[in-house]
Amino acid sequence: MIRLENVTKVYPNGVKALDDVSFEIEKGAFVFIVGSSGSGKSTLLKLLMKEINPTSGKLHIEEKDITKLRRSKIPKLRRSIGVVFQDFRLLEKMTIYNNVAFTLKVTEAPTRTIRRNVPMVLSLVGLSQKANMHPKQLSGGEQQRAALARAIVNNPPILLADEPTGNLDPKTSWEIMKLLLDINLRGTTVVVVTHDKEVVNSMKKRVITLREGRVVRDMQKGDYGYEN
Numbered sequence: 001m002i003r004l005e006n007v008t009k010v011y012p013n014g015v016k017a018l019d020d021v022s023f024e025i026e027k028g029a030f031v032f033i034v035g036s037s038g039s040g041k042s043t044l045l046k047l048l049m050k051e052i053n054p055t056s057g058k059l060h061i062e063e064k065d066i067t068k069l070r071r072s073k074i075p076k077l078r079r080s081i082g083v084v085f086q087d088f089r090l091l092e093k094m095t096i097y098n099n100v101a102f103t104l105k106v107t108e109a110p111t112r113t114i115r116r117n118v119p120m121v122l123s124l125v126g127l128s129q130k131a132n133m134h135p136k137q138l139s140g141g142e143q144q145r146a147a148l149a150r151a152i153v154n155n156p157p158i159l160l161a162d163e164p165t166g167n168l169d170p171k172t173s174w175e176i177m178k179l180l181l182d183i184n185l186r187g188t189t190v191v192v193v194t195h196d197k198e199v200v201n202s203m204k205k206r207v208i209t210l211r212e213g214r215v216v217r218d219m220q221k222g223d224y225g226y227e228n
C-alpha cells in the first residue's frame with residue numbers, strides 16, 4: 001500500500017514540484033501516473049524511494065510513514081521497491097545473469113537462493129537463452145526485460161517503472177507492458193510513469209494525472225486524457 005497525505009515538495013530553488021498531493025494505491029494495484037513534462041512525476045517517484053524528502057505531508061509505504069524513517073532503515077525500504085528506468089541502467093561489464101544476481105548479492109542472499117531465483121526470473125522474462133550475454137549484445141526490449149528481472153528477483157511488494165517504454169518501438173513496448181501485467185498478476189503493486197498514450201488508453205487501468213504538481217484527475221479504468 002502506498003499513501004500520500006497532503007504531500008508538498010518545494011526544491012531549494014523555490015520550485016514547487018508537488019503541491020498538496022493526496023492519494024492511495026492499494027496493495028496489488030496497477031496504476032499509471034501521467035502528466036506533461038515538469039508536472040512532478042519524477043519527483044513523486046523520488047519521494048517514494050526516499051531519494052528526497054517532502055517539504056510537508058506524510059508518505060506511507062506498507063503502513064510505515066517513510067518521512068519518519070531512520071536513515072539506517074532506508075536500505076530495507078529500497079529493497080522493498082523494485083525500479084526500472086527508461087534507459088535500463090544495466091551494468092555493462094556484467095553478464096545478464098550477474099546483473100540480476102547482483103540485486104541478491106548486495107543483500108547477502110544465500111548462494112542457493114541466487115541459483116534458484118535468478119534462472120526463475122530470467123525464464124519469467126523470456127531471457128533464459130541470453131543469461132551469459134552482456135547488455136550491449138541485447139536489443140533494447142531485451143535489456144528492459146533484464147532490468148525487470150533485476151528489479152523483481154528479490155520479490156519486492158512494489159515495482160516502480162519510470163517511462164519503461166520510452167526508448168522502445170510500439171511492438172516491444174507492448175511486450176514490456178504485458179510483462180508488467182504478468183508481474184502485477186503475481187501480486188506486485190505496479191506504478192508506471194509514462195507518456196505512452198496508446199498503452200494507457202488500451203490498458204484501462206487506473207490513471208492518476210498530474211499537472212503543475214497537483215492531481216487533476218484520478219480515474220479507475222482511465223485514459224490518457226490530454227495531448228502531449
Ligand SMILES: Nc1ncnc2c1ncn2[C@@H]1O[C@H](COP(=O)(O)OP(=O)(O)OP(=O)(O)O)[C@@H](O)[C@H]1O
Nearest residue numbers: 011013015017035036037038039040041042043044
Ligand atoms: N532537483 C531539482 N531542483 C529544482 N527543481 C527541480 C528539481 N527536480 C525537478 N525540479 C523541477 O520540479 C518540477 C517537476 O519536475 P519533475 O522532474 O518531477 O517532472 P516530470 O513530470 O517528471 O517531468 P518529465 O516528464 O520531463 O520527466 C519541474 O519544474 C522541474 O524543473
